[in-house]
Amino acid sequence: MPDVMRISARRLAEYVHRSGSIDARIGSSTAMIEGTRNHQAVQKKYMEQDQKEVFLDGVIEIDGQMFQLEGRCDGLLLREEKPVIDEIKSTSRLLHTITEPSAVHLAQAIVYAWMLTEKENLDEIGIQVTYVQNVTKEEKRFLQPFSALFLKEQVEEMVRAYAPFASLMKDLQEKRNDSIQALTFPYRQFREGQRKFAGAVYQTISEKGKLFAQAPTGIGKTISTLFPAIKTIGEGKANQLIYSTAKTITRAAAEEALADMHAKGLRMSAVTLTAKDKICFKEKTICQKEYCEFADGHFDRINEAVLDMLGNEYMINRSVVERYALKHRVCPFEFSMDLSYLTDVMIGDYNYVFDPRVARKRMMGEQKRTTVLLVDEAHNLVDRAREMYSASLQKSAFLALSKMDVSPSIKSAAKKVNKACLELKKICGEQSFHILNESPPEWTDVLQAFYEAAEERIQEGDTEKEIIDLYFAAQRMLHVIEMMDERFYILIEKRGSDVWIKNVCMDPSLFIKESTKSYRGTVFFSATFAPVQYVKGMLGGEQSDFGLSIPSPFKKEQIEVRTYPISTKYRDREHTIDSIVAAIKKGFEDAKGNFIAFFPSYQYMEMAVERFAPSFDHEEADLLVQSKMMDEQERELFLSSFSGEKRVLAFAVMGGIFSEGVDLPGDQLKGVAVIGAGIPQLNPERNQMKQFFQSQGLNGYHYAYVYPGINKVLQAGGRLIRTEEDEGLLLLIDDRFQTTLYQDLLPPEWRIST
DSSP: OEEEOOOOOOOOHHHHOSSSSSHHHHHHGGGGGHHHHHHHHHHTTTTTTTTTEEEEEEEEEEEEEEEEEEEEEEEEEOOOOOEEEEEEEEESOOOOOEEEEEEOHHHHHHHHHHHHHHHOOEEEEEEEEEEETTTTOOOEEEEEEEHHHHHHHHHHHHHHHHHHHHHHHHHHHHHHHHHHHHHHSSSOOOOHHHHHHHHHHHHHTTOOOEEEEETTTOHHHHHHHHHHHHHHHHTTOOOOOEEEEEEEEHHHHHHHHHHHHHTTTTTOOOOEEHHHHHSSSSSSSOTTTTTOOOTTTTHHHHHHHHHHHHHHHEEOOHHHHHHHHHHHHHHHHHHHHHTTSSSSSSEETTTHHOOOTOOOOTHHHHHTTTTEETTTTTGHHHHHHHHHTOOOEEEHHHHHTTSSOOOHHHHHHHHHHHHHHHHHHHHTTSSSSSEEOOOOOOHHHHHHHHHHHHHHHTTTTTTOOHHHHHHHHHHHHHHHHOSSSTTEHHHHHHHEEEEEEEEEESOOOHHHHHHHHHOOOEEEESSSSSSSSHHHHHTTTTTTTTTEEOOOOOOOGEEEEEEEEESSGGGGHHHHHHHHHHHHHHHHHHHHOOOEESSSSSHHHHHHHHHHHOOOOOOTTTEOOOOOOOOHHHHHHHHHGGGGSSSSEEEEETTTTTTTSSSOGGGGGEEEEEEEEEOOOHHHHHHHHHHHHTTTTTTTTTTIIHHHHHHHHHHHTTTTTSSOOOOOOEEEEGGGSSSSHHHHHOOOGGGGGO
């Protein structure tokens, strides 16, 4: 009997019936923030005898090959005349613009219907596609009958088209599993603590759990998570791996670790996702066929491009995606997104897992349950997630749009939003800002009216970037308004003649928890969970989740720590800047090697550089200063200077691109100065957050200011000691570092000896 190939009904439908414009597809993904909630709302209206989330499967033979189709339909409606398969879809489109069900949505329902007719020996069945408008919550249904014979013919046709792809995936999976079983640890030996870390990751995945792991910088966290996760795939416990991170540098570390394992015989495909605006071939990122030749006909060519890529490449980075996208004339961003569902490993920004605007919506069901999620530098996710679940709008953008040569409906709607912003501005009175706990109904109404007007224009083919940008901004804010509870507030802020309206999320823990639900295993790891209960709580952790803290393998003798009781508070900076510059100068001289001074802001850093530069000897060393808008080439040049023959003194910013994920072992870095405790700037948003956590029975000041700051300090100082052979000098310049609170938050090897 031939082997049986398993196929997901959803994947089969999406592969065979690709259709629609890329822009519409992106809009739909963005608007599916409340997708699960919409499904549940529809299912609650089912009759008592109806069933929801029904698993179905069936076997079909095509050209001597057996295929097992399976999936979970949204609803099975048991009607007297005949049963009905209900397929529920969320959409951003206005429902009156949808005149028939999408081909891919209907195809998915056809597969479910065929499986049911086979199982129950039915001659006829009904198929209903239900659309739910994300903002208005209106519903629209398309119901039609189908014969069992027609359904079988359709499924046979789909499977026959899918068969070459299925064969390729089966062959690649067999090669992958064989290579994993033969794979050994790619380096000479485990570092101290690495084996324990890798064992905890393996156990977490095996037990379908969640792990919060703190491991010191330099231990090799990337390989310690990737290697055991890959081993579980080889054992059939998982099928795919997501490596989620915040920075380009840490994505590169994951790529390097995979490349090292490939050199040892591993055969796993991996795609690295690049942001749409970076990888887009066009000058403007407008995903409409009228503007972009790569969007025009993209769906006609994408399957051939996918087969070509997967049949020939394993390590799929930006340049590889671009090469194949040009060859097949497809959108490079959508191409890489499609590949991310099919490759064994996806490497990408937090956005693709956690941000409701761009998270990969097709990652669900069985695929999600067999996927492992690794979250690198997880302390960064707390503030990033707050941004993801917040939204902001600027009055001036709507005023400018109202004066443009656009359709009357857009012009009128934009004017009304501008007027509503002015009404909100009045609430501030003489103050520069005002805080509301809920959205005024009139504000929500004008925003929704603009959203609907913009949706109409976009569906009619309007490519004005200003309209598209404000459409998505309004859509996002409407969704945040809908989610609002005690964890949110609205900030109205006057900035000169302009007004900003922000819906701010203070506590993203519930959303992160929901995002990680159903994965085979999830590992949050970082060098700086300070303190653990803060980071774990903010990341949606529970008491039953696994926890691990690996002590530093480095000896206290490897690092000389000097603390300076100098105030870095804003009001004292003019008086203390000379003392800070003198401390850095002395540290640079004593370190006898490359040195980085990390400041809490660009302004503070530039103040120090201004004092330092006149007396700096450029013959003896190079002076490097991080700038705000460095491109990748400038970043690489900055870092490559540390491997040159000439000494380097660099000034950089805490929490920036050079304070995390940067590896400068050995003589590349001999000294680090951390200036300030990393405290975020005092502002209305942080103060509101402080009050919120205080109301939860927690120390509001610590949660809003101290803990986010100390994590930046630990990351910056962690650049110094990266291997067992490294030695260096660490300066902690701030009088708070000598207090009990901060001493308890610092690693043991950094603390003042008593």
